[in-house]
Amino acid sequence: MRRADRLFHIIQLVRGRRLTTAAYLAQRLEVSERTIYRDIADLQHQGVPLEGEAGVGYRLGAGFDLPPMMFTQDEAKALVASVRMAQVWLDPAMAEAAQDALGKIMSVLPVEARVAAEALAVYAPSGGFSSTTQRTLQTLREAVQERRKVFINYRDLSDKPSERTLRPLGCFYWGKVWTLAAWCEQRNDFRTFRVDRVTYVRSLDDRFRDEPGRTFADYTRLTDSQSAERGWATAH
Template sequence: MRRADRLFQLVQLIRGRRLSTAAWLAGRLEVSLRTLYRDVADLQAQGVPIEGEAGVGYRLGAGYELPPLMFSTDEAKALVAAVRMAGPRMDSALVAQAENALSKILAVLPSAARAAAEAQVLFVPAVGPDAATLGRLAVLRQAAESRHLLRLLYRDEGGAPSERKVRPLGCFFWGAVWTLGAWCELRQDFRSFRLDRIVDAERLDDRFRDDAGRTLADFLRHSERSGWAAARATGPRPSA
């Protein structure tokens, strides 16, 4: 890597995190700590407002802007592959935004790089959740983002129906099915609901807050304790 490219990447790495240690930066750039310290000092001498010091960490001063990024051919190919892989598994609103973003990126690439990216040899057949499931995914995802409570009509594995009011925390894809991770007001506990077993989902007007013990972070910790490692190997085990 040319030194100019390394310095540019160094600024990008520092800008992308609240605080970056010298060891972490050196590891990402595959250089020695001595080289990293010299690069930081050179950037500071050129007027780049890098704050911090060796042994503590570095961050970029507020208000500093870089020129628009240019993606490499390999980076553009990776983005094309990622959008192709995710498309059949996401709701239509997310697919449209991903394709719009990709079009903007490809439009500003040099012609050779754009042609190479568009000729990506990884293809993904349109096999994924059915349209009804993806439609529910959009409702659940948006409710989780806006922190709106949901009323669910759900059928368990045996077909028994139940109505739940839940706090939607996140949607999880397991390679075969989507699940909704939520706090269930009925059970007063975390639950996972398979989207293909949700008969109806209604977003309520009420919103929820991050109450202690009922947050996404709490759900993830609860799921780890409950055996997500086994679920990853054998498939999802949603609860009701």
């Protein structure tokens, strides 16, 4: 990679993250941290407002931007492939937004990059989720974003029905199945639900706030701990 390209990529990587370390930049760009420190110093000398310091991390100061549509052909192809998959595996509102965003990007790409991206022979045939599951996913995703409780009717893997009031925390995609991580008010504990086994969902007016022991961070810590324990048990 030419040095000018590397400097451009440093700015792009830093502006896409809240705080970026030299170690992360060195790994992504396949150079030493010493090289990154020199590049950062040169960019700062040229007037790029990179704030931070070695050993802590860097961020891009306010008031600085670059033209957002400087995509390579491979990057444009990746966007097309991602949106084609989104049409099948995301909920309708998110899939439509992805398609609209791609249209805006494609309209300002150089002709060669646009033609190469549109000709990409990567497709995602229909047959992913049913329309009912997609609508359920959209309701749950929006409830997570708006921090609204939801009421669901659910059938577990044994086909046993139950009714739950949940604090939805996050939606997870596992390749063929979406699941919802939530705090279940009936069980007073974290639970995971397969979206395709939710037979009814209603977003409630009741909003929730983070409470110790019931947050998404608490859920991830718990699942990470359980995964580590299972791994230890398997190894021993």
